[in-house]
Amino acid sequence: SATQAAKAATNFVPSRADYQKVYNRIAETLDEAGEYDDGSYGPVLVRLAWHSSGTYDKETGTGGSNYATMRFEPEALHGANNGLNVARGIMEKIKQEFPWISYGDLWTLGGVAAIQEMQGPKIPWRPGRIDGFAKDATPDGRLPDATQGQDHLRKIFYRMGFNDQEIVALSGAHALGRCHTDRSGFEGPWTFSPTTFTHDYFKLLFDEKWVWRKWSGPKQLADKKTGTLMMLPTDYVLIQDKSFKKYAKAYADNQDLFFKDFSAAFARLLELGVPTAQFVSSEPWELKTLDEQKK
Ligand code: ZEM
Known part of the structure; x- marks a missing residue:
């Protein structure tokens, strides 16, 4: 909307309520899948959140969710990322509506919203990722190969x-x-x-x-x-x-x-590669599901 675009143009500092709005928009979008797969975009959004984070290498500190480098080739074309253009396309529409959010925050928030809306556990999450550049893209081979042991x-x-x-x-x-x-x-x-x-x-x-x-x-x-x-x-x-x-x-x-162990591990996965100082909050938040907000 015009309001959200204006926010991006000024030195607008988003609040927790603004991120809840993005969460809500993603949550509403999940069910707009129609005939796609099993009728929800949720699973493919979880896979996007995972693949954007799982490139992290603790030795070099490279990869992870910070820079959203899957936007760039060749990372977008890595075999492991086949089909994630669908998920990135869904997220792009949300980005148009909330231009002030970084892609890394948007994609990880997508995974959080998808898990929570599909009856999963609460996933603690906080914003702070920044958009990187093509030079930050990670080499192929960092994500798991399903044929192996x-x-x-x-x-x-x-x-x-x-x-x-x-x-x-x-x-x-x-x-x-x-x-x-x-x-x-x-x-x-x-x-x-x-x-x-x-x-x-x-x-x-x-x-x-x-x-x-x-x-x-x-x-x-x-x-x-x-x-x-x-x-x-x-x-x-x-x-x-x-x-x-x-x-x-x-x-x-x-x-x-x-649920407890998944929540902890997934929350940690989504923060890989993000310098602690970048996070806007010292503690992650629990965003509300659409159902909880109806009460
Ligand atoms: Zn997956 N995953 N994954 N995964 N994954 C697929 C689909 C999904 C592996 C893997 O090779 C594959 C994790 C771990 C691992 C999801 C989430 C998470 C697919 C099918 C493959 C081949 C892709 C396709 O054809 O569309 C391997 C080897 C893993 C190592 C353990 C972790 C960790 C995940 C999240 C926490 C999800 C939600 C899907 C379903 C995507 C969809 O489109 O339905």
Whole structure:
């Protein structure tokens, strides 16, 4: 609107209420998906938030959500980011309406809104990311490769500064969404409720019998009973590796524990690469869901 554009033009300092407005606009947009996938843009927005943050390298301090470098080539064209043009396009419309927000704040807030609106836990979040430049873009190969095993998962996530428990908790995001043959080559959803955040991903890992799918696509598993669900090789590793399995079992048995651990790990993921001094608030905020604001 004209008001929001005027705010961008002046030395307007947005308040928590202004960020709640952006949250609300994203939340309303999730359900405007129509026939797209399972009827929600939520899952692909979570994937955008994750891929914009998961490039972080703790040794060099490069990557992470600060500069939103996925806007630039070649990072936009990295194989791991296939299909995220959809998510960036959705976010671009929000950006037009609220030009004062940085892309890094917008994309991470998108992940927060999507998780919370899909019945997930509260994700503490605070603004402060700034827009970077093409020279800040990260090299290919920093995001995980689904065809690989536990050593690869550890190498990738330890580089971001995460431990085994956090690797497992974060992987639980695969309760949401699906794989697309024209994006990753893999196909299908992990759970029967891909637009609701649950611990079903872990329950299904343990409760179903998983068999290698017979098809011409990349190696993936299918549930023997219905053949409609899938697991990536990196998902299956979570119940094969002894250390991962311990956490996966705990999350299968206790959804509250999963929600608590996911929230902490995802909140931390979204802040990777952002200098603490840049944050406008010393403590992250809990933004309200649309439902909570109706009361
Ligand atoms: Zn994913 N992910 N991911 N992931 N992911 C896909 C989809 C989604 C891996 C991976 O290769 C893939 C995390 C971790 C890991 C989401 C969230 C998070 C897809 C399918 C692949 C292949 C892409 C497609 O075809 O559209 C690997 C190897 C991971 C290592 C552990 C973490 C961490 C996530 C968030 C916290 C989500 C929500 C999706 C679904 C996207 C959609 O469009 O439905």
